[in-house]
Amino acid sequence: MLSYTEENYLKIIFILSYPTAKEISTNDIAKNLNINAASVSDMLKKLKQKNLIDYAKYQGVSLTQEGRKIAVNIIRKHRLWETFLVNTLNFSWDEVHDIAEQLEHIQSNLLIEKLYQFLGFPKFDPHGEPIPDENGTFPETKDWICLNSCKKQQKIEVKSITDDSSDLLQHLDKISVNIGVKIEVIEKNSYDKSIDVLINDIKQCTLSKEISEKIYGVLLD
Amino acid sequence: MLSYTEENYLKIIFILSYPTAKEISTNDIAKNLNINAASVSDMLKKLKQKNLIDYAKYQGVSLTQEGRKIAVNIIRKHRLWETFLVNTLNFSWDEVHDIAEQLEHIQSNLLIEKLYQFLGFPKFDPHGEPIPDENGTFPETKDWICLNSCKKQQKIEVKSITDDSSDLLQHLDKISVNIGVKIEVIEKNSYDKSIDVLINDIKQCTLSKEISEKIYGVLLD
DNA sequence: TTTATTTTTTAGGCTTATCTAAAAAATATT
DNA sequence: AATATTTTTTAGATAAGCCTAAAAAATAAA
Known part of the structure; x- marks a missing residue:
């Protein structure tokens, strides 16, 4: 143990x-x-x-293989608990990280099996992060690209935020960025690597490199 | 902390x-x-x-008052988690103790509030143990008596098992003792303090002192 | 009431996971 | 290639929570 x-x-x-x-x-x-x-x-x-x-x-x-197996299981538990907290207990996505950091260490395979079933075998957590299955296999995300790497006029549908800290997620809430939202790159600013974007065809704003590199999605059009 | x-x-x-x-x-x-x-x-x-x-x-x-407050909160969390495990995740009552021993230490008032609400503000856990409310007040159980203290021919409806170890609970399952079951005292054996009982008017068996002293209920008739 | 037994505390150690300061190795710069 | 800087490791300490063995206090028995 x-x-x-x-x-x-x-x-x-x-x-x-x-x-x-x-x-x-x-x-x-x-x-x-x-x-x-x-x-x-x-x-x-x-x-x-x-x-x-x-x-x-x-x-x-x-x-090692053994180390990876354990690590992936912790991540699996973390993401399943986050899913539970948001979907079942109605937490908002920026409130769950610290609690999941504790819950991920609860030891019981049966608990995780039952939680997984109760949640309907989810493949992604509330931040869009892939949830590995019981064998440690991650669901497919190979068509996801980083917003940061998009060219001018490209547009993505947001699939994942690769950081569940409440600071970032609250900020994204403020500018209406969520899983499923569409983001189009209007301008790339080379001096600070920030980008100007249009969110859901309505709202324009500027995203710093620190933010845009944490947003992933699938290319539209 | x-x-x-x-x-x-x-x-x-x-x-x-x-x-x-x-x-x-x-x-x-x-x-x-x-x-x-x-x-x-x-x-x-x-x-x-x-x-x-x-x-x-x-x-x-x-x-001290402060110490009691903390202790009661741990017990509250333990019993709410047991309720969740049994009612929501379909664990059986003998499987939940060890997991709840871990879950009771998760730190988040909001989590417990939300869990409490999700479970429908339960007053008793799956073993019939009273769940203290957010102020540390236990629900009323003053009409509960110990099976052990019943006289011959007295009959109770089981309300609580005051021990959630899997050994005991599996044994009770085996002899069909559950919350809500009716138990009548047929004979009291003074030499070993065991009692002969009739369970749900059907099944007769002998309960050792170790078992009967952990069963509580309300007097019938 | 004196003695024996049990309970509780103290003293001294061990392990885990952390720290700071200093030494050693690797990497970058001139 | 020699020197400076950064990274990593070692050495030695600390705090938490446990241990065993021995001493002290409380309780029970004679």
Whole structure:
């Protein structure tokens, strides 16, 4: 049985290396978990010893099959709980992250099976993030592109926001960006990489790089 | 913010002293939490310092108002989650204890409010245990008596099982004892304090003291 | 009431997960 | 290629929550 802490390390290693599967640095993990790099070094030794990561000193880290399996299961639980909170308990999408961070560590396979069934076997969570199935397979999203990478006059239907922090989601609420909304690129501003967009053919606004790179969708027209 | 561990100490102190509100011994806590009495002594010092318990060396322990409030909230959460697991996710009543032990520590007032509402403001959990409301008030159960205390020929309708361990509950399933079932005392056996009972006017069996003292209900006739 | 037993506390240790400071390795710059 | 900078690791500490063994206090028995 892994500790809450160990699970969080595996999760963040997975998230930082998805979908590229490249090696992750000690510093990246430290920054993301808000802890000291020295602490990360200690933990990496321990996770390697448990055969959950591949790790050689100074060389970065990646998940073993076993480590990946655990990480994906945590993410599955996180996203199923977020779906429950929004769909069943009527939370808004910006309120659920912190609660799901706790719920994802509840240990019970039967619970997750039953929750999954109760929710109707959802494939995506309320932010559009894909929910891996019981075998760790993610639903198909290969036709999704990043808003950030769209050219002028291209238009997407929003499928996913790849960050469930309440700050970002509240901001998106304010400018009426939601899953399903249509966004057209009106202008690309090279100096700060921001873009001017038209939301649902009505509302014009400017999105900073920090925001546009977190919005994914399918190309329209 | 209290740790998971501190919350468990407060919870067990509450449960051991309910409803009598008498002082609890270090040993009782140790046995119930399956840890060493020395560890309990350490923790009691800490909880006293945080003003959550009244405690003087060698004199036993009781909850302060603040401590009681926290303990009752944990119990509230435990019982609401058990209700959710049984009523919403179709768990059987003997499967939910261990999962609720984890879920009771999830921190979010809003979550509990919303869960409470979703469940229809239940007053009792699937084992008939009273669920305290948001002010920490328990629903009325003063007309409930222990099966153990019934005299020969008295009959009760089962309202509550005061132990949600799966061992006991599976045993009760086996002999068809459930909430709502009627149990009549046929004979009291003084040598081992067991009783012979008739369940739902059909099935006769013998209940040991260990079982009968955990069954509560209202007197019929 | 004195002695024996049980309960509780203290003292000293261990493990986990964190920290800071310093050393070592890798990477970037001149 | 030599030096400077950044990243990573090691070394040594700390706090939480547990342990065992021994001492102290309370309770029960003789």
